[in-house]
């Protein structure tokens with residue numbers, strides 16, 4: 001179950017957090033992975049930890065907001081491993097500011113990574129996915145990292161919510177678009193609750209500043225309490241969902257939104 005034997009995945013934002021854990025889990029179930037990130041040193045360290053005897057992981061410099069950067073990353077991935085079967089659009093930013101105080105420059109930086117990055121990545125990798133999908137009974141796969149903030153309202157960063165709402169509906173629309181063209185490419189999104197990564201910690205810091213009078217412990221407690229299962233999510237929780245959607249186990253799924261939030265949005 002959930003095997004990715006022989007598959008090649010390109011993971012944006014793979015240097016740390018959810019992206020790095022996804023790379024590790026994918027390698028453990030048989031895939032080879034290419035990590036694309038602006039953090040070259042962290043990417044190299046993540047790759048070094050994955051490459052044991054065989055070369056199963058490769059790092060490329062990737063700025064998801066830059067079209068030429070995507071072109072170079074796709075070429076590097078195909079040069080390294082010959083094809084791409086899976087794209088994980090994972091790179092993301094969270095501003096954590098009251099939207100009334102955000103500069104237009106910061107908004108444009110957020111959009112460039114969270115939305116333009118997903119658009120450019122999908123477009124740049126589609127030809128490779130189209131080719132590899134024809135060789136697989138369940139096609140190739142794109143997994144987009146949206147958020148619970150892309151499904152329901154969230155009080156801490158409405159601009160982040162707007163970008164993730166865009167990723168949610170872009171996922172469904174590209175799924176329909178590829179299906180209409182008879183392209184063997186499935187597209188699905190994952191919607192994490194608060195996950196214990198640098199970005200997750202940033203959401204707690206923002207909660208402390210905006211909601212609990214700079215009491216960080218109270219903000220952490222509040223964040224945990226919002227999850228009916230009584231804990232924050234882990235990178236492993238999310239990596240497993242991404243691997244599922246990327247695998248043939250999800251062969252009849254496209255345009256789906258997989259919520260992994262400890263019950264937060266169930267109420």
Ligand SMILES: NC(=O)c1ccc[n+]([C@@H]2O[C@H](COP(=O)([O-])OP(=O)(O)OC[C@H]3O[C@@H](n4cnc5c(N)ncnc54)[C@H](O)[C@@H]3O)[C@@H](O)[C@H]2O)c1
Nearest residue numbers: 013017018038063064090091092145147194195197199200
């Ligand atoms: N952590 C959470 O609580 C949470 C919740 C919901 C959704 N998400 C989403 O999951 C994804 C991963 O989040 P994370 O928690 O691992 O965050 P993180 O901040 O730990 O990691 C994000 C990665 O994206 C990379 N990145 C940023 N800008 C980039 C760019 N221009 N080009 C290439 N890479 C870039 C960073 O360098 C970093 O390695 C994001 O899309 C995020 O919005 C996270």
